[in-house]
Structures are given as C-alpha cells and as structure tokens.
Amino acid sequence: xxxHVRQCWxxxxxxxxxxxxxxxxxxxxxxxxxxxxxxxxxxxxxxxHRGGLYRFIQRQCRNLGEGEExxxxxxxxxxxxxxxxxxxAQFRTWLYTLAHHRLIDYxxxxxxxxxxxxxxxxxxxxxLPASRISEPEVIAEARQQGTMxxxxxxxxxxxxxxxxxxxxxGGLSVEEIATTTGITFEAxxxxxxxxxxxxxxxxxxxx
Amino acid sequence: MMEPDLNNPEQPxxxxxxxxxxxxxxxxxxxxxxxxxxxxxxxxxxxxxxxxHQHWRTPLAAxxxxxxxxxxxxVAMDEHPETIISPLDKTPAITLPMPVxxxxxxxxxxxxxxxxxxxxxxxxxxxxxxxxxAPPQNEQKNERKTAIARxxxxxxxxxxxxxxxxxxxxxxxxxxxxxxxxxxxxxxGLPSTPAVSTTPAAASTTSPSLKLAENADRAAQPASVxxxxxxxxxxSAILSGEVLPGGVPSSGVxxxxxxxxxxxxxxxxxxxxxxxxxxxxxxxxxVNLNANAAKTLPLSAVAGATSSGSLEKNEIIxxxxxxxxxxxxxxxxxNNKELIEELVRFRKHYxxxxxxxxxxxxxxxxxxxxxxxx
Numbered sequence: 001x002x003x004h005v006r007q008c009w010x011x012x013x014x015x016x017x018x019x020x021x022x023x024x025x026x027x028x029x030x031x032x033x034x035x036x037x038x039x040x041x042x043x044x045x046x047x048x049h050r051g052g053l054y055r056f057i058q059r060q061c062r063n064l065g066e067g068e069e070x071x072x073x074x075x076x077x078x079x080x081x082x083x084x085x086x087x088x089a090q091f092r093t094w095l096y097t098l099a100h101h102r103l104i105d106y107x108x109x110x111x112x113x114x115x116x117x118x119x120x121x122x123x124x125x126x127x128l129p130a131s132r133i134s135e136p137e138v139i140a141e142a143r144q145q146g147t148m149x150x151x152x153x154x155x156x157x158x159x160x161x162x163x164x165x166x167x168x169x170g171g172l173s174v175e176e177i178a179t180t181t182g183i184t185f186e187a188x189x190x191x192x193x194x195x196x197x198x199x200x201x202x203x204x205x206x207x
Numbered sequence: 208m209m210e211p212d213l214n215n216p217e218q219p220x221x222x223x224x225x226x227x228x229x230x231x232x233x234x235x236x237x238x239x240x241x242x243x244x245x246x247x248x249x250x251x252x253x254x255x256x257x258x259x260h261q262h263w264r265t266p267l268a269a270x271x272x273x274x275x276x277x278x279x280x281x282v283a284m285d286e287h288p289e290t291i292i293s294p295l296d297k298t299p300a301i302t303l304p305m306p307v308x309x310x311x312x313x314x315x316x317x318x319x320x321x322x323x324x325x326x327x328x329x330x331x332x333x334x335x336x337x338x339x340x341a342p343p344q345n346e347q348k349n350e351r352k353t354a355i356a357r358x359x360x361x362x363x364x365x366x367x368x369x370x371x372x373x374x375x376x377x378x379x380x381x382x383x384x385x386x387x388x389x390x391x392x393x394x395x396g397l398p399s400t401p402a403v404s405t406t407p408a409a410a411s412t413t414s415p416s417l418k419l420a421e422n423a424d425r426a427a428q429p430a431s432v433x434x435x436x437x438x439x440x441x442x443s444a445i446l447s448g449e450v451l452p453g454g455v456p457s458s459g460v461x462x463x464x465x466x467x468x469x470x471x472x473x474x475x476x477x478x479x480x481x482x483x484x485x486x487x488x489x490x491x492x493x494v495n496l497n498a499n500a501a502k503t504l505p506l507s508a509v510a511g512a513t514s515s516g517s518l519e520k521n522e523i524i525x526x527x528x529x530x531x532x533x534x535x536x537x538x539x540x541x542n543n544k545e546l547i548e549e550l551v552r553f554r555k556h557y558x559x560x561x562x563x564x565x566x567x568x569x570x571x572x573x574x575x576x577x578x579x580x581x
Contacts, residue, residue: 034244034248037248038248039241039244039245039248042241042244042245042248043241043244046237046240046241046244050231050232050237051229051231051232054230054231054232055229055230055231058230068232068233068236071232071236072236072239072240075240075243075244076240076243079240079243079244079247080247082247147227147228148223149220149223149224149227150227150228153224168221168224196217196220199220199223199224200217200219200220203219203220203223
C-alpha cells in the first residue's frame with residue numbers, strides 16, 4: 001500500500017487536500033513546486049508527513065514540548081532548504097534524515113542517551129524468538145493492547161526504536177533506513193529485526 | 208531494495224502499533240509551520256530582488272572602476288602627458304627634463320622639406336665654404352649667429368625624418384615652452400641619430416624612438432645618446448621627436464662631443480627615452496646639446512644632468528653656478544687665457560647651462576674659433 005494512501009486517514013487536512021488534482025504528485029514534484037513558490041505544494045507535503053514525522057520525533061524525544069519544538073525545527077529546515085533542494089533521493093528519506101540529525105543534536109545536547117549508540121553496529125547475540133503469527137489470539141491481544149506497545153517501544157534501545165519508527169511511521173524501507181541513519185543495510189536490518197522481536201516478546205509477555 | 212521478511216511474522220506487532228495512540232501535532236503547530244512556509248514563499252520575490260541586485264553589484268563596481276581609471280588616465284594625460292608611458296614601450300624608460308621649443312619662426316624655416324636641404328647644408332658647411340666666413344669680429348657676430356641658426360634650422364627642419372603624426376602629436380601634447388632665443392653657438396650638425404623622443408607618442412612610435420642598441424650597431428660614428436640630449440644644431444628637431452638619418456656625415460663640431468651619458472634630471476617636462484646602457488658605453492655616444500633647452504632649464508636641474516662617460520673619473524666638477532661665478536671673476540680680472548680654458552671645461556660638463564651675457568659672448572668667440580679651426 002502506498003505510503004500517502006496509508007497516511008491519508010491520519011488527518012482531515014489530507015482529505016481536504018486529496019480532492020485537489022495534484023494529490024497524486026510525488027513528494028519530490030511537490031517539493032520542486034514549492035521551490036518555485038507554490039505554497040499549496042508545501043501544504044500537501046506537510047499533510048502527508050506531518051503525523052508520521054511528529055510521532056517519529058515524539059516517541060524518541062519523550063518530552064511533548066521539546067518534541068514539538070524539534071518537529072517545528074525540522075519543517076523550518078525544510079522550508080529554508082527549499083532553494084538548494086535537488087532530487088538526489090526520495091523526499092521522505094531526506095525529511096527523516098533531517099529529523100534524525102536534529103534528534104542526534106538534541107540527544108547530544110540533553111545527554112538523554114548515548115548518541116554514539118546510533119552509529120554503532122548492532123551485534124546479534126541471540127536468535128530471534130519464534131514467530132507466533134499463526135496464533136489468532138496473539139493478534140487479538142495486540143490489537144487490544146495498543147497502548148502496551150508504546151510502552152514496549154520506549155523500552156527499546158534508541159537505535160532499534162528509531163529503526164522501528166522509521167519503518168512504521170516514515171514508511172521507509174530497510175535500505176532507506178540505512179541511508180537515513182547512516183549505517184549499513186545489514187545493521188539497519190538487524191536493528192529492525194531486534195526491534196520487532198523485542199516488541200513481539202513484550203506483547204506476548206503482556207498477553 | 209531488499210525487504211526483511213518481517214511483514215508476515217511481525218504483522219501482530221504492526222497491527223498493535225497501529226492500534227496505539229495516533230497522536231498528531233496540534234493545530235497551532237500546523238498553522239505556524241504552514242505560515243512560515245507561506246512567508247518564505249512570499250518573501251521570495253524580495254529575495255530575488257536582492258539576488259538580482261547582488262548579481263549586478265559586481266559588474267557595476269567593475270564598470271565604475273574602469274570608468275574611474277580611464278578618467279584618471281585621461282586627466283593625467285592632459286595634465287602631465289610626459290609622465291604617461293605608452294604600454295607599447297616595454298623597455299624601461301628614463302624620464303628626462305626637456306622643454307619642447309615652439310616651432311621656429313616661419314621666416315627662418317623653409318616651407319618645404321626636401322632632401323636637397325641636407326646637401327645644401329653640407330655644401331655650406333664644407334671646408335671650402337668656411338674661408339668665406341669672415342673672422343669672428345664683434346660687429347659681425349650677430350650675422351654669423353644668424354647664419355648658423357638658419358643652417359641649423361634647415362637641418363633640423365629638413366633632415367630629420369619623423370612621422371608627421373609624431374610631430375603633430377608632440378606639438379599638441381608638449382607644453383608651451385618659454386621663448387627660445389638663439390644660443391651663441393657655431394656648432395653644426397653631428398652625425399648623430401638622436402634616439403630621443405620628447406613625448407610619449409613619439410616614444411611609442413618605433414622609428415623615431417631612440418633605440419640606442421640599434422643606433423650603436425648601425426652607426427659607425429658615435430651615436431647620440433638619449434636623455435637630455437640635443438645639439439645646438441638640432442635642438443628643436445630633436446625635441447620635436449625628429450630623428451636624424453643614421454650615419455650622416457657631418458663636418459660640424461659638437462660643443463659637447465664625447466659625452467656619453469644618460470642624463471638624469473628632474474623637471475616639469477620630461478622626455479621618455481629608451482636607453483640601453485651597454486650600447487651607450489660601447490658606442491661612446493655623443494651627447495648633443497640643446498641650446499634652446501639650455502635657456503629654459505634652471506641650473507639646479509641641469510647640474511644633476513652631468514655626464515661621466517668620457518670624463519676622467521677623478522675629476523671633480525664644480526657646481527655650475529659656482530663655476531660661473533668664478534669665470535665671471537676671471538672675466539672681470541681680464542685673465543682671458545684661464546677664462547677660455549674654464550669656459551671650454553665648463554661647456555664640456557655643462558653644455559646646456561645658460562651663461563651670463565659676458566661669458567656667453569666670450570664662449571661664442573671660442574666656439575667660432577673652434578669651428579674655424581676644424
């Protein structure tokens with residue numbers, strides 16, 4: 001499912017904007033239009049990515065006020081960088097790269113976590129637990145325990161949490177996660193597998 | 208793009224996450240960000256305006272600089288044309304003081320320039336004609352000076368071959384000199400190729416410009432040297448940028464012969480000269496003195512323009528003004544023999560310094576005698 005379709009139910013604003021003829025335009029085309037002075041193109045871009053980026057930041061920052069400030073700073077960076085924007089990668093990757101760097105700066109400033117851990121390659125020391133996807137009760141419990149996963153998410157290591165959020169909120173692929181966070185593909189893949197494994201184990205324990 | 212095999216096994220996690228709280232940015236934050244985006248777009252025309260201004264700022268500054276530079280150069284050329292050296296003149300130039308005399312009076316200069324004029328002058332200056340000149344006497348002095356001056360004018364007007372443009376340019380650019388009066392001189396033409404250009408325009412022209420190396424090579428006879436170099440016979444012609452034909456024989460006597468030098472002087476009017484010092488030394492070039500110029504140069508300016516080429520190295524040269532005072536005393540005391548020696552020595556060292564009337568009269572006699580002896 002395309003990302004913009006999957007995100008369209010996030011906000012009413014997106015439904016309003018989806019009626020426009022250029023709703024199918026790619027993020028890159030919208031950014032180029034905004035670069036030429038089309039403010040409406042930025043509204044479309046913002047509507048597509050506001051929710052995912054907001055949650056991506058908030059669920060790592062863990063402070064509502066600071067998270068909103070970081071969220072605004074990232075978008076301001078987008079606005080200021082519109083003149084120099086070139087289509088070298090997907091807009092989504094570029095946007096979350098800006099957010100990733102801003103978060104790294106924030107972590108260094110607040111010493112919340114060791115920012116060096118973002119650059120470290122994860123070592124897989126234990127095998128992933130077996131999947132229980134075939135068990136219907138597990139799925140039902142996961143749906144019911146939506147808030148529980150957020151708690152589990154907060155307990156994840158920061159690199160794994162970031163990889164999971166990039167995958168879920170940003171809709172990035174593993175390769176794009178590697179590009180965004182500046183790590184190798186294998187490292188991104190391992191982070192993501194660890195994140196899923198821990199979340200799944202946590203949900204099973206909760207159940 | 209290689210996707211991990213997470214979709215199916217991790218579907219419960221993803222479903223649970225999607226069931227979680229879907230918090231969104233507040234409306235105020237949305238409005239602030241979108242307003243910032245619209246402000247940035249609205250401010251874009253101003254930014255383009257600034258960019259355009261900045262884009263034109265450098266070319267405008269360059270154009271202004273060029274205009275200012277050109278204006279300064281033109282003003283400088285108008286006010287001090289002698290200080291502007293032509294960019295074509297790659298050789299180092301020496302700036303020498305040299306007033307440019309006005310053209311000689313029409314009645315003394317021939318209207319046309321013919322090659323026969325030089326022959327006529329030569330025939331007049333030949334020894335065969337010399338006995339026809341009466342011995343120097345006081346009452347005939349003016350007539351003799353007039354005849355010599357006329358011959359000099361003929362020579363200078365007719366024998367110097369220079370481009371008309373150079374002459375015209377010289378006359379146009381050169382400041383008007385003070386009135387030129389005839390020097391009591393009997394010296395006649397030298398086989399010189401005065402490599403003197405009195406104006407930048409003349410210096411920039413190749414043929415009349417003085418290239419001593421060329422002159423030294425081609426002229427078997429001593430070549431005249433640039434600088435404040437001119438002869439009484441050819442003063443005005445040299446100063447006007449004209450050039451004597453190289454290697455032209457002359458029966459005349461130079462008052463300041465064998466004075467190879469590069470004159471150094473400072474004055475308001477200067478001459479751009481191409482000087483090859485080696486060529487000067489090797490050619491033992493003569494220095495032609497400009498009697499007309501001597502009338503206009505102050506002693507202080509000329510004193511520094513002494514030459515040292517053929518002089519004895521240990522010879523001490525008095526300042527011109529002191530020397531003149533001493534010669535005046537000799538003249539007053541009636542010591543003519545010593546006066547003549549001093550005058551000869553003085554003229555050797557200070558060929559263009561104006562003498563007091565009494566001494567000038569004595570020098571005219573000496574000069575005439577020397578000419579007759581030759």
